[in-house]
Amino acid sequence: MPLTLHLLRRYGFVFLLASLLFACSAVGTSLLSARWQVNNLMNDRIMPGIIEASRYSLMDEATVVTIAEQVNNDLQSLSLQSWLGTLSSCELQLRAIENTAIASAPANHGFSQHLQVTHQTGQQDALSASLSASFTLDCLVAPGPVLSMSFLFAAFVTALIAGLPRAYSPQQRQLLNVLSDVGLEWQDIQTVLTHLQKNDTASLQWYDFLIQRIQSGSLSVEQLMQSANASDCIQFHHDRQSVSIRGIEVPLSRTPYFYYALYAHQRHDDAQRNFSACDDNGWILNPASGRANPEHTRLLLNLMKTHDGHQKAIKELEAHGVRAKTMDQNRNKVKEELIKVLGESVAEQYLFETRRDSRTGRNHYRLKTSATKIILPL
């Protein structure tokens, strides 16, 4: 994916979300503050005015309507001010005094708010202590200022989010502290962290492994840097019977190594041959007693003979072929040795998975690591 398209997808959403939030808050702020100002106006001016006009009068419906007309005439002169002019206009209308409804012009189809206000008349007596009235406040929003300011603010925020370095996870912070404690240069620390920015479970387990190893002194700075620069793969070294996992080399015993390499070849070669359209490849069925798989025997013998395998193991293979018991023993040995170096949680990702063959009752085994992450010598 081109970089610009990637950035557009990544930060376009942030920009749109920020624009929406700013626009909503702008409109909400304008309407709420207008309502607040209207409430003040009603309490300070309009309600005292109505009370003064109705005081001591015969308050029949016609009187209420006469007073309401004066109020609504006055309210036509309503003007409001904000820095940005978010609300293009607002219309405040008196709709009722006590229970008497006031006929007035329909609203201007903007944002309409109903306001009910009860004002003390100044008398202590409970029967005539207050006068209530209801109003409607209709405001029209000016889209130009709202959208332009929202887009501007959203652009600033998006640029800020895009420009700042990415945040570290707790594991990354812990690793940063450990690396700092062991005296690694800041630039090298940044290199390590930049290469370990993935936050999947496997990566987080790898951080734990590195932290433990550095703290225990069993991992040198060079090894760490090597690991930081390495890809997330398992590389087999037939000549020295070791594997490199994320750049950390794990030496294995000779015979278990070749059995491990057999499974790696099976996984890798099946994928190369496009053995299955899905990821259902690389399985090796444990052989039945006395019926060794000649292909596996040949491959294993070839590996051992070419790369200085144990003579005893070679002779046994030549005599009996690949046997289930020997395969089980060597897989267990590989597991034991990987766990010893990498710890159980990290090693688990590079060991074996199993499934039962329903026809024979025997088990299939294969490497958990996907074929794309297995590197074999040419």
Next chain:
Amino acid sequence: MRRIVVLATVTVFFAANIAVNMVYDLTIAEADYYRTSCQTGSQEQQARLTVLLVTAHQAGDIASRLCQSESISKAYGSVDVSWKPRTQLSSQELITEAYDVIWSREHVLIGLVPNIGQYYDPLLHFDHYSVYWLSLQNTPVLTAEYFQEKRIGLLADKNSHTHYLLPLESLHRSGIASDSLELVHFQDTNTLYQSFQNGEIDLITGGSGYTSPTPVYSTLIDDDAIAASFFVRQALSNQTIRCELIHALSPLKSLWQGIALHQSVPQTCP
């Protein structure tokens, strides 16, 4: 650290967003609501006819009657009917003849300007009228025992003869201490009457014109109460206009029901 920077910046932008979008001021024209105005439609006349009432009752009707009058439109461009609280009427307004017509008691005007006769003439003069204690339960008796534990409705307007001054005066004359009674003050006469009819109030006072849907027991307080009259500016001597004023005030007739009226204009008024 990154989260803090992003959060702080977003907060600052939101605060700025709120600040620039906030409605910080909202105003309306300075106006009082005890005034209704209308235009007569006259293009030539700029003068304004001003009427001061004691209530908003029928004020709109009176204003429109005056504006629709042909005689009025010949002399005035607009009509302004006000019912501002009577306590706010000042001596200066009387001397400067700020109102063409004033509805008030004569002694109140004399109290403000002793030689009021030099400025205003009576337009509609009312005789004295009777005021009663009213009850829906039994005939009021002017004793402390009767008034004990009764809720007595008054008007909060301390210048009201019928609903404030006369009842307190009656209690005082009868030796009943008003501060030991439960007095309830109302902002307007309609609520006072409604509360009386609803039974929330046991006793009120009312003029002879008070009508009730249910039988009312009454006891006379005063048969010589002074009614408010209408006064017109002396300089407004045009009899046709005075007749129009009297005609325009006719919607208020129900308020002076039972009180004798003396019209201070020639019988030529239709």
